Amino acid sequence: MGFLSEISLFRYGASRALRKLCVAIAASVALTVPALAENITIAALGDSLTQGYGLPQEEGFVPQLQAWLSAQGAEATLINAGVSGDTTAGGLSRVAWTLTDDVDAMIVALGGNDLLRGIAPEVSRANLVGILDAAQQKGVPVMLVGVPAPNNYGPEYKAAFDAIYPELATQYEALHFESFLSAITERQDMQGAMRIYMQPDGIHPSAKGVALIVEAMGPSVLELISRAR
Template identity: 40%
Template structure:
């Protein structure tokens, strides 16, 4: 067991996610998701967590935004690694999953179940969440899109967490803001995402700081 705990601590050190004691250092935010969070093909500084941290610091917030994104991850993968990806001491999680499930045509019921379990686990650990939603591609059909689209609003209401309805809002379908794969945002696309979600993150951080 001691060896297992040592590996856990080393993993957190590599990710820069070691928990902090109360009142020590900046407010710890974890961006937990897939390639959209990880920053697929983007340079350091251009990724979502980097740009979000800079935007918040520019507004005077003392925060650190850690990147716990893994390219290719589905909601099943996220659920499996949640506890070591989100350490104790985390003040806020931005939860962004579902895109890869959708692209693979995974049953929305399973996506719902996995996200529900993640939210339940974070609530159990008393870690606030900002849920980032995803929208199904039109080619998957109306029935799939409708079933997938109800997941995020339902879970946000169930757990009383704020919902940013579509993580790629303003980016999806805009080639100027995407990489050549027409799926992932480029640096300018990430900037657009940050601009969209920033007011919600600011509100969450302000609320947390007022309680500390």
């Protein structure tokens, strides 16, 4: 065998070995990347706050949260399962068909309309238990968003209602976000915050208010995504 032939064989062997190495690396990456890049589908089960009442579609809670998650590089798709005027009973009545097979996680933000109607705390609790049971049966992690009760129903009612969310979150090992509107209601200048970040009805956030809510809630949603993987 001549010198040039030996060089050719060496080059052929080196090239072949390099190809084998590349294939091995690609196979290793293929085994690990899908788990990181897997798209997570999140259903946001809620009322008018979730639905985006009074706002252009693109400025509502779900679209703004979707944009925030995308900006963080999170591979997630949100489903707007908010219905204006819905109570915890309404959420329970439709949770079964909300939890389709492609839903990997769920945000539950219900209870505000229960408060407006003065529904007994034990009734609201039972409805939320039904929702959490449905999610648990499907193996879907949940973030439970609280709604602090006002004082006008009395201290006993408030204490009973406010306890629902942290207690159920602990019981079902769900994430707990204390209050949907906390990013607005906890600001020092409450009057100024209401004027800038709430709609004239004083109940629903403006587009700027939604942006504050999303910024505050976003990290918890990222944790929910992590749990769903």
